[in-house]
Amino acid sequence: MKRDAHEALRLNNQLCFPLYACARAVTRRYKPCLDAIGLTYTQYITMLVLWEQRRATSKTLGERLYLDSGTLTPVLKKLEEKGLVTRARDPHDERNLMVALTDRGATLEAAAAEIPAKMAKCLPLTPDEAETLCGILRKIMEM
Numbered sequence: 592m593k594r595d596a597h598e599a600l601r602l603n604n605q606l607c608f609p610l611y612a613c614a615r616a617v618t619r620r621y622k623p624c625l626d627a628i629g630l631t632y633t634q635y636i637t638m639l640v641l642w643e644q645r646r647a648t649s650k651t652l653g654e655r656l657y658l659d660s661g662t663l664t665p666v667l668k669k670l671e672e673k674g675l676v677t678r679a680r681d682p683h684d685e686r687n688l689m690v691a692l693t694d695r696g697a698t699l700e701a702a703a704a705e706i707p708a709k710m711a712k713c714l715p716l717t718p719d720e721a722e723t724l725c726g727i728l729r730k731i732m733e734m
Contacts, residue, residue: 610731617710617714618632620710620713620714621635621706621710624705624706624709624710625706627702628699628702628703628706629673630699630703631666633656633658633662633666634666634669634670635703635706636656637652637656637663637666637667637670638670638675638696638699638700638703640652640655640656641676641690641691641692641696642692642697642700642703645691645692645697646689646690646691646692647689647690648681648687648688648689648690649663649664649667649678649687649688649689649690650687650688652667652690657732667690670696673695674693674695674696675692675693675695675696675699676690676691676692676693676696677690677691677693678690679691
């Protein structure tokens with residue numbers, strides 16, 4: 592194997608690894624906050640979309656969250672079991688599954704409102720650095 596190829600395959604030369612490791616570290620930091628309100632990270636990001644929109648199709652949720660139906664369906668079932676959302680076929684187009692917040696789900700928003708500020712304090716970034724990083728990550732997400 593050529594030296595250049597060997598260097599290219601070093602873990603420290605991979606963009607994917609720090610992205611992966613940071614995502615895991617940040618998600619781990621969320622756990623205590625989310626445990627306090629009874630949500631997993633994936634349930635939390637699903638609820639974030641629903642707190643914005645109040646209702647959405649499962650397809651829209653999947654697109655917004657970059658989740659396939661095999662991952663999203665069990666999350667939605669669990670949120671429904673917790674009484675936070677309802678799921679029903681769209682009467683105008685039965686191919687669409689509509690997901691809507693319940694009153695209990697809407698109420699949970701107030702308890703979750705402090706999480707972003709708590710998380711901002713956990714990260715060693717200035718507000719400007721955080722904004723720049725988010726912009727770079729969004730650019731990668733658009734691929």
